[in-house]
Amino acid sequence: MEKTHILSITVENESGVLTRVAGLFSARGFNIDSICVAKTLEKNESKMIIATSGDAQILEQIVKQLNRLINVIKVQEFTDDDSVLRQTVLVKVNADETTKGDIFRIKEIFNGRIIDVSRNHYTLEVTGSEKKIDSLIDILRPLGIKDIVKTGIIALASAKKII
Amino acid sequence: MNHNKNNNAKKNLMTGSKIIIESLINEGVDTIFGYPGGAVLNIYDELLNYKDKINHVLVRHEQGAAHAADGYARASGKVGVVLVTSGPGATNTITGIATANMDSVPMVIITGQVPTNLIGNDAFQEADTVGITRPCTKHNYLVKDIKDLARTIKEAFYIASTGRPGPVLIDIPKDITSSVYEFDYPETVQLHGYNPTYFGHHVQIAKLASEILKAKKPLLYIGGGVISSNASSELLELAELLDLPITSTLMGLGGFPSCHPLFFGMLGMHGTYASNMAISNADFIVAVGARFDDRVTGKVEEFGKNAKFAHIDIDPSSIGKNVKIEIPVVGDVKSVLSSLLEVLNGRNEEISAAKYERLGWLEEINAWKYEHPLTYRMNDVIKPQYVIEKIYELTGGDAIIATEVGQSQMWTAQFYKFKNPRTLLTSGGLGTMGFGFPAAIGAQMAHPDKVVFDIAGDGSIQMNIQELATAVQYNLPVKIAIINNSFLGMIRQWQELFYHKRYSFSEMNVNPDFVKLAEAYGAVGLRAKDPDDVVPVIEKALSIKKPVIMDFIVDREESVYPMVAPGSPITGMLLV
Numbered sequence: 167m168e169k170t171h172i173l174s175i176t177v178e179n180e181s182g183v184l185t186r187v188a189g190l191f192s193a194r195g196f197n198i199d200s201i202c203v204a205k206t207l208e209k210n211e212s213k214m215i216i217a218t219s220g221d222a223q224i225l226e227q228i229v230k231q232l233n234r235l236i237n238v239i240k241v242q243e244f245t246d247d248d249s250v251l252r253q254t255v256l257v258k259v260n261a262d263e264t265t266k267g268d269i270f271r272i273k274e275i276f277n278g279r280i281i282d283v284s285r286n287h288y289t290l291e292v293t294g295s296e297k298k299i300d301s302l303i304d305i306l307r308p309l310g311i312k313d314i315v316k317t318g319i320i321a322l323a324s325a326k327k328i329i
Numbered sequence: 330m331n332h333n334k335n336n337n338a339k340k341n342l343m344t345g346s347k348i349i350i351e352s353l354i355n356e357g358v359d360t361i362f363g364y365p366g367g368a369v370l371n372i373y374d375e376l377l378n379y380k381d382k383i384n385h386v387l388v389r390h391e392q393g394a395a396h397a398a399d400g401y402a403r404a405s406g407k408v409g410v411v412l413v414t415s416g417p418g419a420t421n422t423i424t425g426i427a428t429a430n431m432d433s434v435p436m437v438i439i440t441g442q443v444p445t446n447l448i449g450n451d452a453f454q455e456a457d458t459v460g461i462t463r464p465c466t467k468h469n470y471l472v473k474d475i476k477d478l479a480r481t482i483k484e485a486f487y488i489a490s491t492g493r494p495g496p497v498l499i500d501i502p503k504d505i506t507s508s509v510y511e512f513d514y515p516e517t518v519q520l521h522g523y524n525p526t527y528f529g530h531h532v533q534i535a536k537l538a539s540e541i542l543k544a545k546k547p548l549l550y551i552g553g554g555v556i557s558s559n560a561s562s563e564l565l566e567l568a569e570l571l572d573l574p575i576t577s578t579l580m581g582l583g584g585f586p587s588c589h590p591l592f593f594g595m596l597g598m599h600g601t602y603a604s605n606m607a608i609s610n611a612d613f614i615v616a617v618g619a620r621f622d623d624r625v626t627g628k629v630e631e632f633g634k635n636a637k638f639a640h641i642d643i644d645p646s647s648i649g650k651n652v653k654i655e656i657p658v659v660g661d662v663k664s665v666l667s668s669l670l671e672v673l674n675g676r677n678e679e680i681s682a683a684k685y686e687r688l689g690w691l692e693e694i695n696a697w698k699y700e701h702p703l704t705y706r707m708n709d710v711i712k713p714q715y716v717i718e719k720i721y722e723l724t725g726g727d728a729i730i731a732t733e734v735g736q737s738q739m740w741t742a743q744f745y746k747f748k749n750p751r752t753l754l755t756s757g758g759l760g761t762m763g764f765g766f767p768a769a770i771g772a773q774m775a776h777p778d779k780v781v782f783d784i785a786g787d788g789s790i791q792m793n794i795q796e797l798a799t800a801v802q803y804n805l806p807v808k809i810a811i812i813n814n815s816f817l818g819m820i821r822q823w824q825e826l827f828y829h830k831r832y833s834f835s836e837m838n839v840n841p842d843f844v845k846l847a848e849a850y851g852a853v854g855l856r857a858k859d860p861d862d863v864v865p866v867i868e869k870a871l872s873i874k875k876p877v878i879m880d881f882i883v884d885r886e887e888s889v890y891p892m893v894a895p896g897s898p899i900t901g902m903l904l905v
Binding site for chain 1: 459460467468488520521522644645649650
């Protein structure tokens with residue numbers, strides 16, 4: 167069954183390593199739904215979080231192929247149950263006198279922040295699960311979304327799993 | 330202390346070019362295949378100082394260098410080394426690198442690059458070599474700092490030759506080759522993300538041993554991994570211990586003696602009737618260093634449909650890629666087979682019982698073998714299969730045979746009975762026409778005293794015919810047998826079978842006179858037009874200590890059988 171999988175890939179922080187990983191996905195016909203990369207605290211190490219989709223066999227191949235890359239140190243698969251998954255969105259919504267109150271309430275409900283304000287627009291910053299972000303967008307849509315940008319998903323093994 | 334260190338450092342100061350060559354010598358390299366150009370002039374200048382230590386073979390086209398290094402590596406088991414310039418020098422090697430990558434051949438390719446300050450500037454003879462070769466190498470490097478040069482070469486050889494072998498490319502900008510740094514060749518490598526598994530897990534091996542004893546209709550399906558891990562003797566011991574019938578992929582040929590009563594030939598699209606039937610009727614199949622290629626499996630859902638599978642492979646990504654595997658064993662084939670033999674040691678009663686139980690199975694496969702052996706019909710024109718049979722007989726099966734790709738390759742696989750590993754050099758994965766002849770040159774460099782053949786078609790030999798000058802220059806007595814049907818024979822065969830004989834651009838209307846061509850290069854040309862000419866021509870070629878082209882004018886519309894249509898179950902064979 168097609169499912170979304172979150173892969174946490176620890177790589178050597180060398181030039182070209184992103185291309186190697188991305189190139190592997192495209193060459194073997196795997197999907198990248200989202201990708202986030204940044205350095206870790208270890209010297210010369212970065213972590214990539216890739217959201218991908220496919221059945222169990224495809225996922226197994228992706229993990230094995232990633233492990234073949236010389237610069238890949240470790241590959242972990244995360245699911246909702248064993249990890250915390252987060253995404254951040256910035257949304258610029260139309261704001262007039264009749265809707266400003268709504269936007270404030272939505273911001274409160276979603277535990278977000280208003281980070282930019284102009285006469286006709288508010289920009290909201292919200293962090294949460296993919297589901298939470300999706301419902302935020304649903305709620306804001308009737309107000310008129312002027313612009314939107316999302317980060318890819320980032321993930322960390324939950325404490326429960328570590329214990 | 331510090332003072333001493335500084336002194337030592339000064340003693341070992343070298344140019345990048347010298348560091349490269351000294352590193353190669355540290356890796357035991359004595360032969361390289363290359364072609365000079367602007368970006369590698371410094372390296373070539375230094376190379377002249379090492380004439381007594383490093384044999385440089387000047388090819389006529391960089392593709393030839395890559396295939397020659399590949400042939401050298403396949404025939405010798407050592408790492409093949411290529412040295413070419415930036416831009417076109419590098420891009421010309423791509424087919425050769427991709428060929429080695431698909432067939433897991435250890436190679437190190439050193440390419441020149443424009444100076445670091447010009448990289449990305451669209452400089453003369455600049456190409457993004459690392460970018461272009463990323464998908465067709467096991468790994469690649471751009472050396473941006475001379476400090477990293479020796480370490481990079483060390484890592485490249487280590488990565489190329491360990492785990493599942495493959496080509497590794499090192500791109501070196503020209504300024505690095507002229508700058509100076511201390512040479513200190515590292516003894517070990519530190520690669521956090523690379524740690525191949527050599528030893529099979531004991532639980533898996535125990536499971537494999539008991540399943541292999543329990544199976545009523547077991548079959549070993551062997552591939553190129555047997556050859557690259559030098560596991561032939563362990564394989565022979567295992568097969569004879571348990572009376573295990575064997576079928577092989579194209580890449581596995583030579584891994585087990587073809588004339589052995591337990592060997593039933595190649596399987597797959599042009600496999601033997603016995604092998605394809607055995608795969609389909611077996612109850613337990615052990616894949617040994619093989620990767621379930623589509624040319625082997627046919628319709629993959631039907632492949633070994635009555636069997637459980639075990640798979641021994643050093644590359645975990647090969648296991649379970651195309652076929653579900655019940656007993657995966659990740660590890661080096663040689664090591665896993667030795668452990669398996671240890672586990673079986675002393676279980677004589679179980680072994681005799683198992684052997685007794687499977688007598689009927691062996692009879693069944695032998696019946697298939699006699700029912701439909703590999704065969705062809707003779708008439709008054711030369712049959713290609715006859716040429717291969719005679720090459721086999723006259724060389725006693727002891728020659729190294731390189732092939733091109735297509736019908737001539739398949740007939741070679743079917744009719745030359747390979748005895749020893751590393752005697753068939755063929756592009757199995759990528760299927761590269763033009764591979765065989767330069768590969769034969771490389772093999773002859775590795776084994777000056779052996780008889781080396783390239784079995785070619787009239788189409789494929791023309792893809793790297795320029796290397797005849799290389800063979801003549803280095804006095805390499807490679808024997809080229811052209812199976813000349815004035816067709817791209819395999820294309821013609823598919824067009825005959827699947828396109829209603831619409832021979833679209835597969836006829837070679839104009840071919841050179843190969844005999845005169847050989848002579849023009851300073852080689853020897855011989856021709857056989859009649860079946861009676863075949864043996865004398867091969868005998869004559871074998872007696873000449875020079876490169877020889879044998880032009881065998883064969884039946885134009887002969888086809889390779891058995892044949893399984895692509896995507897069909899491999900039991901659906903078209904027979905002679």
